Amino acid sequence: MSKRHRILVVDDDPNILDFLSMYLGSEGYDVLTALDGQQALSVIEREVPDLVLLDIMMPSVDGLTICEQVREYSPVPIIIISALGREEQKVKALDLGADDYLTKPFGIQELLARVRVALRRVDTGKLVPPDAIFESGNLRIDFLRRQVNVDGNAIHLTPNEYGLLRELARNPDRVLTHDELLGRVWGKDYQDTIQYLHVYIGRLRGKLAAVKGAEIVTQSGVGYMLKTLT
Numbered sequence: 139m140s141k142r143h144r145i146l147v148v149d150d151d152p153n154i155l156d157f158l159s160m161y162l163g164s165e166g167y168d169v170l171t172a173l174d175g176q177q178a179l180s181v182i183e184r185e186v187p188d189l190v191l192l193d194i195m196m197p198s199v200d201g202l203t204i205c206e207q208v209r210e211y212s213p214v215p216i217i218i219i220s221a222l223g224r225e226e227q228k229v230k231a232l233d234l235g236a237d238d239y240l241t242k243p244f245g246i247q248e249l250l251a252r253v254r255v256a257l258r259r260v261d262t263g264k265l266v267p268p269d270a271i272f273e274s275g276n277l278r279i280d281f282l283r284r285q286v287n288v289d290g291n292a293i294h295l296t297p298n299e300y301g302l303l304r305e306l307a308r309n310p311d312r313v314l315t316h317d318e319l320l321g322r323v324w325g326k327d328y329q330d331t332i333q334y335l336h337v338y339i340g341r342l343r344g345k346l347a348a349v350k351g352a353e354i355v356t357q358s359g360v361g362y363m364l365k366t367l368t
Contacts, residue, residue: 146170146187148178150196175199194220209235213296215256232337237298255325259297272307274366275351288348299342306364315361
């Protein structure tokens, strides 16, 4: 029997917590809840959920601060669920480590679909053949263990950052289009959200700044390529 995924729902509205807990539970997920930021941080460290659904506007510690703090030690997928729908708010959340952003009010089926996509990305690495290794210069990627090393030092990536690097590394020196990358990493429903891609490529480049032997190259208006340097 496969392990049930554990989802933490963080919102200061008890009615939303009850509503989401009911629907997520009916889909077979184990649901944890937190009413404020401090409680959420404690639950994440203690229970290690597979996914976090996180509101932004909360007492004590807001959702963006939680996102930033969690990213210092955990790659757990984070989906922001917020009434704040401005583009700059979404970009800021993505920059701070969120994997997805859903604006309230939302349809429960759309939320469930995004939950499935996020959890599928987490599980993907478990099915990779054991000999799947990429090496170029001082960059080494172990696809089985989902480990990325530069000069032997571990690089901590979120699931989406890792998914992007995985797809680029599996197709070295080949341009992958925006649609290809969005479809493979986020799913077909995200193929028009190039904004996500630009934000994550920027974050990935920052984390791989010390790499010598490969670089992410932009093909303007087309996509990206992991160029191996010889």
